[in-house]
Amino acid sequence: MQAYAAKLINLIESKAENIAKQWAADVMKHNRTPSYHSLSKDLVVEQGVNFYRLFRQMSLAEVPYEEAKSFSWKYAEEFYQQKIPLHEALYALILMRRHLWLYAEFQGTFVTALEKQQAVESLNRTILMFDYVSYQVTEKYQQLTMEGVNKKLGIVKTFLMGKLIGGMKNTYKLAFMAVLLIAAGILTYYNHTAGKVVVFTHLFYIPIILAAVWWGKKGMLVPILLAIILIASHSLFLKDAPFTDDVIRAVMFIIMGGVVGWLMDSVKKLEELYEPFKL
Amino acid sequence: MMKAFASKLVDLTQKNAEKIAWQWAKDVKTNLKTNSYHDAPEEKIINQASEFYKNFQEMFFHEAPFQLAEDVFTKYAHERYAEGVPLHETVYAMILMRRHIWLYAEFQTIFSAEVEHRKAVESLSRTILMFDYIVYIISREYWKLIKMELSKKEGKH
Numbered sequence: 001m002q003a004y005a006a007k008l009i010n011l012i013e014s015k016a017e018n019i020a021k022q023w024a025a026d027v028m029k030h031n032r033t034p035s036y037h038s039l040s041k042d043l044v045v046e047q048g049v050n051f052y053r054l055f056r057q058m059s060l061a062e063v064p065y066e067e068a069k070s071f072s073w074k075y076a077e078e079f080y081q082q083k084i085p086l087h088e089a090l091y092a093l094i095l096m097r098r099h100l101w102l103y104a105e106f107q108g109t110f111v112t113a114l115e116k117q118q119a120v121e122s123l124n125r126t127i128l129m130f131d132y133v134s135y136q137v138t139e140k141y142q143q144l145t146m147e148g149v150n151k152k153l154g155i156v157k158t159f160l161m162g163k164l165i166g167g168m169k170n171t172y173k174l175a176f177m178a179v180l181l182i183a184a185g186i187l188t189y190y191n192h193t194a195g196k197v198v199v200f201t202h203l204f205y206i207p208i209i210l211a212a213v214w215w216g217k218k219g220m221l222v223p224i225l226l227a228i229i230l231i232a233s234h235s236l237f238l239k240d241a242p243f244t245d246d247v248i249r250a251v252m253f254i255i256m257g258g259v260v261g262w263l264m265d266s267v268k269k270l271e272e273l274y275e276p277f278k279l
Numbered sequence: 280m281m282k283a284f285a286s287k288l289v290d291l292t293q294k295n296a297e298k299i300a301w302q303w304a305k306d307v308k309t310n311l312k313t314n315s316y317h318d319a320p321e322e323k324i325i326n327q328a329s330e331f332y333k334n335f336q337e338m339f340f341h342e343a344p345f346q347l348a349e350d351v352f353t354k355y356a357h358e359r360y361a362e363g364v365p366l367h368e369t370v371y372a373m374i375l376m377r378r379h380i381w382l383y384a385e386f387q388t389i390f391s392a393e394v395e396h397r398k399a400v401e402s403l404s405r406t407i408l409m410f411d412y413i414v415y416i417i418s419r420e421y422w423k424l425i426k427m428e429l430s431k432k433e434g435k436h
Contacts (some may be wrong), residue, residue: 090418091369091411101404131371134414
């Protein structure tokens with residue numbers, strides 16, 4: 001350890017709790033750190049004590065920047081989890097540094113001319129450490145924010161079936177949908193001409209849901225088309241059978257397609273909203 | 280009292296604003312922690328710093344430095360945000376801005392005599408206070424801008 005910084009570092013380590021208490025009292029009522037006002041005092045003091053104790057470790061390291069990382073990242077994670085805004089977390093760090101120095105001054109650590117020279121060196125060293133911590137905390141906090149956004153977007157993407165059939169090109173989607181619609185037409189024709197009344201129309205929900213997921217409200221065209229196919233086929237081949245059941249089915253296709261389409265449009269908007277914050 | 284102690288550092292900074300700004304620009308353009316500045320036009324970033332160094336005196340001796348810093352650095356944060364500079368890089372560029380004041384002063388050995396170390400401590404403390412305010416204001420403004428961008432998009436939808 002550099003001789004000039006030893007005095008301050010020893011003071012910090014031995015009086016970590018006292019300095020942390022003073023810092024906690026300040027940060028818990030400071031108008032630039034309102035998020036700390038409602039935290040438990042023990043928790044805040046503990047945060048300060050840990051910081052001041054680890055300060056020695058950082059000061060002793062050959063590459064303090066690297067040593068500071070594990071320490072800064074842990075703090076950024078804590079701030080992030082406690083939902084403390086970054087500018088308040090940074091200001092709390094600033095106050096941590098300030099209290100360290102205030103305590104040293106109050107204790108009259110640097111009195112003589114030689115000690116004043118040591119004070120400049122110690123101050124420079126302390127500032128350097130805090131500069132590293134401020135930078136790393138800011139970087140990590142932003143990274144955590146972006147990871148949070150990406151995680152939420154991951155859920156949205158799963159919902160949009162992004163990794164599965166949702167990733168298909170639009171031409172393939174259109175072709176696949178055309179095949180499904182033709183199949184639905186054949187199925188309707190076959191069942192109605194054979195006079196069968198089995199509930200085959202449940203299968204129609206496959207193209208309806210897919211269309212809603214892919215094209216949102218625009219996908220409404222698919223349930224409308226299927227409803228037309230069903231009613232037209234009924235009126236051509238099942239003239240004697242009552243219309244009620246198929247009308248209800250046709251209406252349900254449209255309602256289902258509309259609701260899912262509207263939901264999917266909202267999900268897509270959400271994705272667009274967070275797009276700039278993706279990693 | 281403060282004026283007497285710190286005037287040496289402030290005078291030096293103001294008189295040599297261009298030189299310090301140039302050294303800062305050289306640093307920020309190659310520093311690994313300020314990637315966004317690497318491709319920025321040198322003249323533009325030198326101007327950023329020299330403007331700041333020239334106004335340093337006013338901020339240093341102002342009765343309400345936080346208010347003054349708020350006026351100046353709210354705009355600064357908005358500009359950097361619009362340029363797409365990430366907050367941690369903006370913060371580090373500010374840290375370097377502060378470091379270069381001190382490096383220049385040390386290089387010029389303005390605080391060489393024993394008695395002047397006291398002045399050095401005072402000047403350093405005051406300089407740090409200014410930059411603490413600046414970092415706080417910039418990070419707060421970035422936070423506001425991100426929130427504003429989100430609510431603007433929400434409004435559109």
